[in-house]
Amino acid sequence: MMTRRCAMMMATLCTVLLAGCFGTQIYPTLQQRSISLHSGDLEAHGIGFLTPSATTGQEEEKQAVALVFAEVLQKERKGVRVVPLAETLGAVNKTGFADAYIRMYNDYRESGLLKREVLQQVGKATGVRYLAQIKLQGFGQGAKERFGALGLRIVETKTAGVRLFFQIWDSRDGSVAWEATQELHYSYDTISERQLTLPKVVGRAAEDLVFKLP
Numbered sequence: 001m002m003t004r005r006c007a008m009m010m011a012t013l014c015t016v017l018l019a020g021c022f023g024t025q026i027y028p029t030l031q032q033r034s035i036s037l038h039s040g041d042l043e044a045h046g047i048g049f050l051t052p053s054a055t056t057g058q059e060e061e062k063q064a065v066a067l068v069f070a071e072v073l074q075k076e077r078k079g080v081r082v083v084p085l086a087e088t089l090g091a092v093n094k095t096g097f098a099d100a101y102i103r104m105y106n107d108y109r110e111s112g113l114l115k116r117e118v119l120q121q122v123g124k125a126t127g128v129r130y131l132a133q134i135k136l137q138g139f140g141q142g143a144k145e146r147f148g149a150l151g152l153r154i155v156e157t158k159t160a161g162v163r164l165f166f167q168i169w170d171s172r173d174g175s176v177a178w179e180a181t182q183e184l185h186y187s188y189d190t191i192s193e194r195q196l197t198l199p200k201v202v203g204r205a206a207e208d209l210v211f212k213l214p
Helices: 004-020 041-045 059-076 085-095 098-111 116-126 198-212
Strands: 024-034 047-049 130-149 152-170 175-190
Touching (some): 024 198, 041 130, 047 059, 047 085, 047 116, 059 130, 085 098, 085 116, 098 116, 116 130, 152 198, 175 198
Antiparallel strands (some): 024 175, 130 152
């Protein structure tokens, strides 16, 4: 049985940890380039989301990434008409050029090029001029024990990192109007078992990227 002295020491240590160890650390690295997108363009013409691409091992996360970005953009830029991925795909399917869309997506994965003719069709079907393409280049999670006693884990540092490439294409002429890369490392101390999830980390990166948009 734990002695009274040991119990007091444990209580003191826990108090110190709870008072000083918990915190969130975020280290973003963002580079952006505005080509032809100007202030007010998104408000005037709207933006829709295309199917994101992802590196090997991250393919299942594509829809989640697009959903998070659309939600952040709708929240932060209320004057912009945002067409989420699900609506884009529905419009593509209804208008009967799904095969052309799939070929464009597969070609993009090889060449980085989105065909103008298909972009024009997507823009017309969704009623927006600008189309967003996101590439999930990497995502990882981890955890490291910071303090434990008597075989019990007290504090863990949860970590996660994400790399994103974000482009906005002009569907009228098939050009890239704006682009950015974002690498973000996120960590926090916790006594919880929960990991840092992809939507949480991508959501934080999306906030930074949306803030940089004209």
